[in-house]
Amino acid sequence: MSQSFPVLLADSDATLALGRELGQAAQAGDVIALVGDLGAGKTTLTQGIVDGLDYQQEVTSPTFSLVQQYLGGRLEVFHFDFYRVEGEHELLDLGWDDYLDRQGLVIVEWPTLHPNLLPKNTRWLKLSHREEGRLVEEGLTR
Ligand SMILES: Nc1ncnc2c1ncn2[C@@H]1O[C@H](COP(=O)(O)OP(=O)(O)OP(=O)(O)O)[C@@H](O)[C@H]1O
Numbered sequence: 001m002s003q004s005f006p007v008l009l010a011d012s013d014a015t016l017a018l019g020r021e022l023g024q025a026a027q028a029g030d031v032i033a034l035v036g037d038l039g040a041g042k043t044t045l046t047q048g049i050v051d052g053l054d055y056q057q058e059v060t061s062p063t064f065s066l067v068q069q070y071l072g073g074r075l076e077v078f079h080f081d082f083y084r085v086e087g088e089h090e091l092l093d094l095g096w097d098d099y100l101d102r103q104g105l106v107i108v109e110w111p112t113l114h115p116n117l118l119p120k121n122t123r124w125l126k127l128s129h130r131e132e133g134r135l136v137e138e139g140l141t142r
């Protein structure tokens, strides 16, 4: 992948641009876990990823529906938010394993709330607030 981390993103346009690169590079079956506090830019980055897969849709935080799907692009995208998920069982009942098997791209906000659900091939990205914007680091940094 061409993106190199850590990277400092000065504004939301930079977050979108990084997302587009990630979307263009995404492969069937990829899983991206987006770690970061409230307002860190997880949904903005997801919007860029979805744009990078040539969807025109607006991405909103899936806080109230647990998963948003984007279908018909180069890869199907399943965007989860674990923030309001009570327990792993809720996701398993929703068909979590089937989503992983669908050879699309799974993106998860708040993955550390149910880390055991994330498969080994998960790409972990951590966003954090900086005075200059947002810092993005790669790897499981808790
Ligand atoms: N690099 C950046 N620099 C400054 N602001 C940014 C940057 N990237 C995104 N933002 C802004 O931060 C705000 C919050 O972004 P976003 O909704 O993507 O966060 P989030 O991590 O999804 O939050 P939540 O945890 O509530 O879901 C938005 O107003 C967005 O435009």
Ligand SMILES: [Mg+2]
Binding pocket: 042, 043, 044, 061, 109
């Ligand atoms: Mg969000």
